[in-house]
Amino acid sequence: MASVVQFRVHPVKVPLLRPFTTAVRSADTLETVLLELVDDGGCTGWGEAPISRVTGVSTAQVLAAAEEMLAPLVLGTKTGAFRETARDIAASAAPAAARMAADCALHDVAAAAAGLPLAQFLVRSYPGLSGGTGQHVGSGRLLTDMTLSVDEAPALAAAARGYADTGFRCLKVKLSADGDPVGRLLAVRNAVGPGIALRVDANQAYTAKEAIAAIRGMEAAGVGLELVEQPVPAGDLAALAEVRSRVTTPIMADESVWDRSDLDALLACGSADLVNVKLAKAGGLYPAIELVLRARAAGLGVLVGCMLESTVGIGSAAALAAAAGLNGTFPGSSGQDLDGGLWLREPAVTGGPAYAGAEILLPDLPGLGIRGLAAQVASRS
CATH class of the missing domain: 3.30.390.10 (Enolase-like, N-terminal domain)
Structure with a gap:
């Protein structure tokens, strides 16, 4: 051994x-x-x-x-x-x-x-992860959404149209507390048409009252949101529960859930319909798998997300999503939240997972298949 x-x-x-x-x-x-x-x-x-x-x-x-x-x-x-x-x-x-x-x-x-490829290894090592189906997971392709940074309506519309034209079928729009959220999302929807899934991520920007008004405004305008992520401060589970109870759009927790105790508190308050599991919050695959299993058993939808990171972290997260079969369930079927590596001007490593438009490609190689640091990165390290 x-x-x-x-x-x-x-x-x-x-x-x-x-x-x-x-x-x-x-x-x-x-x-x-x-x-x-x-x-x-x-x-x-x-x-x-x-x-x-x-x-x-x-x-x-x-x-x-x-x-x-x-x-x-x-x-x-x-x-x-x-x-x-x-x-x-x-x-x-x-x-x-x-x-x-x-x-x-x-x-x-x-x-x-x-x-074994990492996804297949996770299925073998954590038997409950694949949902008890015994599915054989090896190499694979997973969809990801694409994030639109905070901006004004015209710029958001132009960016959304560009991403849709290159094959992205799910877009996540970042919002801040200022400006007109309804106008911004209407501009995006009008730019891409009805066939693109739209998500909103406020990164804790709103109070409960502000979030309810914004989400209801989008609902009334017919924006057609798939979900709203973390509209209120992470530690205010009561506010998150209030928002959830007063809108029809599914609410997803992100910053509110880092570990098992956070998830248990969220479930006790009935604060969200979905949870975004990120390896950097959980502390890696072992605790993230525990979160996925607990959330799924409680009836929460699960999405695997990322920070701004390279394909090293993205690859582990994508392997988790593939092993858990989350690419076939809502909201992962529209795309995991794993576009962080698409923002990089150059790769950090050679080999390993890669992007092909809106898809993440997991190689059919042992582990993640990473060969080493990219030459230009190694020269600066």
């Missing part, structure tokens, strides 16, 4: 194609930390810790956590007995984003050592 013998961290910065703007931040560069594990058989595994105000960590904090807390847990792990180490990572005091990197790299190297 192979053992993990190398633990390498790679601080990375990659320029974006265009600014990424939400209600809480604007970025023109991806800052992230990639983690590479190597076992004594030569197999590698990759994970990612995205850096931002949203994940709440700096590169320095991730590097310190990796060296002081995570490397001692992971080095020496037998890849065939990875779950015990995954539990230890989940229980550590490291920030969630740092735990994500270590957990995902561990799953990836274990999958590579087993000779």
